[in-house]
Amino acid sequence: EAQVTQNPRYLITVTGKKLTVTCSQNMNHEYMSWYRQDPGLGLRQIYYSMNVEVTDKGDVPEGYKVSRKEKRNFPLILESPSPNQTSLYFCASSFVGLLGDTQYFGPGTRLTVL
Amino acid sequence: SQKIEQNSEALNIQEGKTATLTCNYTNYSPAYLQWYRQDPGRGPVFLLLIRENEKEKRKERLKVTFDTTLKQSLFHITASQPADSATYLCALGHSGGGADGLTFGKGTHLIIQP
Numbered sequence: 001e002a003q004v005t006q007n008p009r010y011l012i013t014v015t016g017k018k019l020t021v022t023c024s025q026n027m028n029h030e031y032m033s034w035y036r037q038d039p040g041l042g043l044r045q046i047y048y049s050m051n052v053e054v055t056d057k058g059d060v061p062e063g064y065k066v067s068r069k070e071k072r073n074f075p076l077i078l079e080s081p082s083p084n085q086t087s088l089y090f091c092a093s094s095f096v097g098l099l100g101d102t103q104y105f106g107p108g109t110r111l112t113v114l
Numbered sequence: 115s116q117k118i119e120q121n122s123e124a125l126n127i128q129e130g131k132t133a134t135l136t137c138n139y140t141n142y143s144p145a146y147l148q149w150y151r152q153d154p155g156r157g158p159v160f161l162l163l164i165r166e167n168e169k170e171k172r173k174e175r176l177k178v179t180f181d182t183t184l185k186q187s188l189f190h191i192t193a194s195q196p197a198d199s200a201t202y203l204c205a206l207g208h209s210g211g212g213a214d215g216l217t218f219g220k221g222t223h224l225i226i227q228p
Contacts, residue, residue, distance in 0.1 A: 004157075033216075035218075040220070041220070042203075042218055042219060042220035042221060043158070043203065043218040044218075045216070045217075088155075090157050090158070092157075102148075102160040102163065103148075103158075103160060103205075103216065104160070105157030105158050105159070106157055107156060107157055108155065108156065108157050110155075
């Protein structure tokens with residue numbers, strides 16, 4: 001089954017404790033991205049990657065890191081989480097093509113930073 | 115600055131009627147526009163894509179229009195059903211192609227009353 005998986009689905013942590021949210025896709029997509037979703041603010045892009053070893057900042061990259069060492073994986077790293085990073089996070093992937101491609105979203109990771 | 119506006123208040127529609135959702139944008143020249151459905155606590159699911167040179171797209175009970183002069187897209191669900199209740203997001207893609215930089219509206223919550 002074609003899918004994007006994220007782990008963990010739920011995480012409660014404390015300020016300053018490094019964490020990683022994993023994302024994996026099995027569709028051989030070149031493009032992967034991370035979004036956060038907050039009430040009243042909608043979906044905002046954090047980082048994206050056009051292919052292996054190619055990453056770039058989205059609209060809200062501060063406090064986050066990513067890496068793309070393999071095509072299928074795109075982990076999101078919070079080196080020193082803070083309470084304002086409490087949010088619902090989504091990973092997405094798609095093929096890269098002209099004039100738009102369907103983005104496939106993961107199930108989401110609900111993160112709470114105390 | 116770029117701005118995407120969707121009805122911020124919930125839209126209540128009686129079952130069997132046509133639901134019409136609006137997506138307006140300013141300071142933007144999108145190459146394409148996508149509509150997604152999102153259920154509570156889940157990732158968005160792609161519904162339809164329409165390109166800047168297309169006026170209308172249909173898929174089963176769904177219809178999307180795209181007016182680049184008015185800078186507006188309308189999303190219609192005909193013969194609406196309670197199962198259509200969800201939040202619907204529009205997303206605009208930049209000119210030049212590719213999947214980078216997809217910008218989402220905040221979504222409209224649709225409620226279909228039985």
